[in-house]
Amino acid sequence: MSDVLILNGRVIDPANSLDEARDLLLRDGKIAAADKPGSLRNIEAAETIDASGLVVAPGLVDVHVHLREPGQTYKETIATGTAAAAAGGFTTVVAMPNTLPVNDSVAGLEWMLAPERRAVVKLFAMPAATMGSMGATLTDFAALRKAGALGFTDDGKPILEDAIMREALIAAARLGIPVSQHAEDTHLTGGCSMNAGPVAFRLGLRGMTVEAESRIIERDIRLLQEIEKSEHLRPHLHVQHVSTGRALEAIREAKRQGLHVTCEAAPHHFTLTDEAIGDYDTNAKMNPPLRAEQDRQAVLAGLADGTVDCIATDHAPHAAHEKEQEFERAPNGITGLETALGLALRVLHRGQGLSLTKILSLMSTAPAAIVSLAGRGSLAVGSIADVVIFDPAAEWNFAAKESRSKSKNTPFDGAPMLGRVHATISEGRIVFRQ
Amino acid sequence: MTQETHAPKKFAYAAGSLLSVSDLSVPEISAILATTTRLEQMPHPERALLLNGRRIALLFYESSTRTRTSFELAAKSLGATTTLVSDKSSSIEKGESLKDTGLTLRALGAECIILRHPSSGAPFVLARETGLPVLNAGDGMHEHPSQALLDARTMLMRLPGRDAAKATAKSLDGMTVVITGDILHSRVARSNALLLPRLGAKVLLSGPEPLLPETALGLGAGVEIVRDFDAALERAQVVMMLRIQKERLAGLELDLGDYIARYQLNGDRLARRAPDALVMHPGPMIRGLEIAGDVADGPGSAIELQVSNGLSIRSALLLRALNSGGFESVTV
Numbered sequence: 001m002s003d004v005l006i007l008n009g010r011v012i013d014p015a016n017s018l019d020e021a022r023d024l025l026l027r028d029g030k031i032a033a034a035d036k037p038g039s040l041r042n043i044e045a046a047e048t049i050d051a052s053g054l055v056v057a058p059g060l061v062d063v064h065v066h067l068r069e070p071g072q073t074y075k076e077t078i079a080t081g082t083a084a085a086a087a088g089g090f091t092t093v094v095a096m097p098n099t100l101p102v103n104d105s106v107a108g109l110e111w112m113l114a115p116e117r118r119a120v121v122k123l124f125a126m127p128a129a130t131m132g133s134m135g136a137t138l139t140d141f142a143a144l145r146k147a148g149a150l151g152f153t154d155d156g157k158p159i160l161e162d163a164i165m166r167e168a169l170i171a172a173a174r175l176g177i178p179v180s181q182h183a184e185d186t187h188l189t190g191g192c193s194m195n196a197g198p199v200a201f202r203l204g205l206r207g208m209t210v211e212a213e214s215r216i217i218e219r220d221i222r223l224l225q226e227i228e229k230s231e232h233l234r235p236h237l238h239v240q241h242v243s244t245g246r247a248l249e250a251i252r253e254a255k256r257q258g259l260h261v262t263c264e265a266a267p268h269h270f271t272l273t274d275e276a277i278g279d280y281d282t283n284a285k286m287n288p289p290l291r292a293e294q295d296r297q298a299v300l301a302g303l304a305d306g307t308v309d310c311i312a313t314d315h316a317p318h319a320a321h322e323k324e325q326e327f328e329r330a331p332n333g334i335t336g337l338e339t340a341l342g343l344a345l346r347v348l349h350r351g352q353g354l355s356l357t358k359i360l361s362l363m364s365t366a367p368a369a370i371v372s373l374a375g376r377g378s379l380a381v382g383s384i385a386d387v388v389i390f391d392p393a394a395e396w397n398f399a400a401k402e403s404r405s406k407s408k409n410t411p412f413d414g415a416p417m418l419g420r421v422h423a424t425i426s427e428g429r430i431v432f433r434q
Numbered sequence: 435m436t437q438e439t440h441a442p443k444k445f446a447y448a449a450g451s452l453l454s455v456s457d458l459s460v461p462e463i464s465a466i467l468a469t470t471t472r473l474e475q476m477p478h479p480e481r482a483l484l485l486n487g488r489r490i491a492l493l494f495y496e497s498s499t500r501t502r503t504s505f506e507l508a509a510k511s512l513g514a515t516t517t518l519v520s521d522k523s524s525s526i527e528k529g530e531s532l533k534d535t536g537l538t539l540r541a542l543g544a545e546c547i548i549l550r551h552p553s554s555g556a557p558f559v560l561a562r563e564t565g566l567p568v569l570n571a572g573d574g575m576h577e578h579p580s581q582a583l584l585d586a587r588t589m590l591m592r593l594p595g596r597d598a599a600k601a602t603a604k605s606l607d608g609m610t611v612v613i614t615g616d617i618l619h620s621r622v623a624r625s626n627a628l629l630l631p632r633l634g635a636k637v638l639l640s641g642p643e644p645l646l647p648e649t650a651l652g653l654g655a656g657v658e659i660v661r662d663f664d665a666a667l668e669r670a671q672v673v674m675m676l677r678i679q680k681e682r683l684a685g686l687e688l689d690l691g692d693y694i695a696r697y698q699l700n701g702d703r704l705a706r707r708a709p710d711a712l713v714m715h716p717g718p719m720i721r722g723l724e725i726a727g728d729v730a731d732g733p734g735s736a737i738e739l740q741v742s743n744g745l746s747i748r749s750a751l752l753l754r755a756l757n758s759g760g761f762e763s764v765t766v
Contacts, residue, residue: 198652204554204575204621278442279453280555324533324563326553328574411443 002046009051014361015378026385029428059091059386061367064312071100076317078117084405086432091386104128150371153180173235188212210244239263243288245298264312282330310367317407342417385428394420450567450755464601469750471599486513491544504744536564567755582625584743606635615676631656644686667707700726
């Protein structure tokens, strides 16, 4: 594999508390050297990138994406979804299992991860926790783990039954990987299409309460306590897309007790409130829904104080005809891979004063650690050469029609972004260049 | 605006659309009321020329007596051709989307679509996708704008010292309107609670918690919740009763007998608390449930006037939607 030299960049590597000017040499898909500027000048590389004025960081990691393949390739394919990931600075994505058929078997997982799918960046998957994500029978955790599973989830559907969730947490704990939970008590959310509150009342839409999210998390935390006591295991619960202050309070308390709980927050939840639905804009419909301002503030506080471990997009492409429907009928979800960094820098860095190191940790080092990705989320010599190079000061407006994703369902069409990806390098290969 | 990024996406709608009462400025409301009065006074043959040859589609995904008939008669009285499409006897049954149904009607020459739909916000989808003026004839639990306009006109006609041919921010100054019943599921309540305060009225919402959540206060500054119906009535010049659907009570912690005892508008209650109040009901009403028959038929009742105002207001809305040059001229 040919060498890539990245010269004169501001290298930010949260894993090693590094933030200074360095030159990087990528060789054989690994970080071969990270030295003072000028010291790699004499190396002949096939590609040399001048990163003057740019930030060089470990490639972003998204532990929550929907790539729709197999089964719904009119929305997205692994190739198009990972191309969008590359354009957004992501070098690793973790695919959710709610494909058609559901990714609940070794054969399905292997098919998804096969080179024939033409993933542009590194693709991992979390297979279903239960067969068909029906919530009744666990999938073969051990075999799936061997085939590359990073965790288990019935994402989109919560694992509601106490006994099944308990069984899943125990089985995953034995393998040292998380159960990733979509926290929604669906007994409380039937017929609901947005957040409960004054906006839902005015729009005449049924709303999901914050309790519908927190109740499942509180239940899962109780299960962790019981399992630690009775089984002498240390199960890992990962809570997906936390959207409410109440849920974050439960997670904060569980962490205080020393339980192994991690959670993610989505850019739309720290950027928008349910007011963004406006005139029933279905591109502002997702699950969990956009919440009230107090909940958005709680997510921001959680990102700042460490209660939220990482940022994940919940990239959920849908075709135009599916979103051009009555609000209650339109499917949940928005695309997110190409807007995550621009929103994080604008809202969290400029708006909230979070450091670039903190944001890059939330988007790279921390998510890599949650799913135990060896050699990723770091620029230490010897690490996998997953690198994002971006201009942290670039101001631009996102244009949905230019998205690499097959679908354009985003509430951020035309929205201002801060920070623009200049190049994305996956395992030493340049996979995106502005 | 508390959001970090941007205001909600602004969509463009054809002029003359009426999707929510919030779309209307007070001068626009005034123009609609003036046109309504003018049309009522106009000789029939002259009226029938205003929309002569124009095509209006009525697209109804829900049953309706008053709204559908009044829109249809209104259109015909202005000379327009109407066609009725209902979900039961069309390709909607075969799964055709709202967008495609709208595009089909447009391709057949419809210049305006009147939509009744069980899903809140459906008229916005139709207006965006067809680019035609769309009149919201009731969408889910959201709004019923023409009903609120006809209710406002009814109040202005019946309350002393008011002018029903125009609207200002003080048209209903000093008036308190009590809206009682199933507010949660009522599009009529939402449209009235959004419209009437802008004409100077105070709106009191009354009903038990399961039918009237505190979030209703988000409708605006002129809205207050008074759970004690008798206390609300004592402040009222107008009382508007809403239908109670028995099937909706099933899932709620609500006893029908108890509801009737606390919230039914009957002769005794009216005589004791608000003997001079104007009694209104958007229909369909269930006599003996939310309203006693004698009150519905009593001297304070404006229920039939509401129905006939429906015809008049909807004529003006159609003229406005098709903006045939007639709207401006008849408002003068």
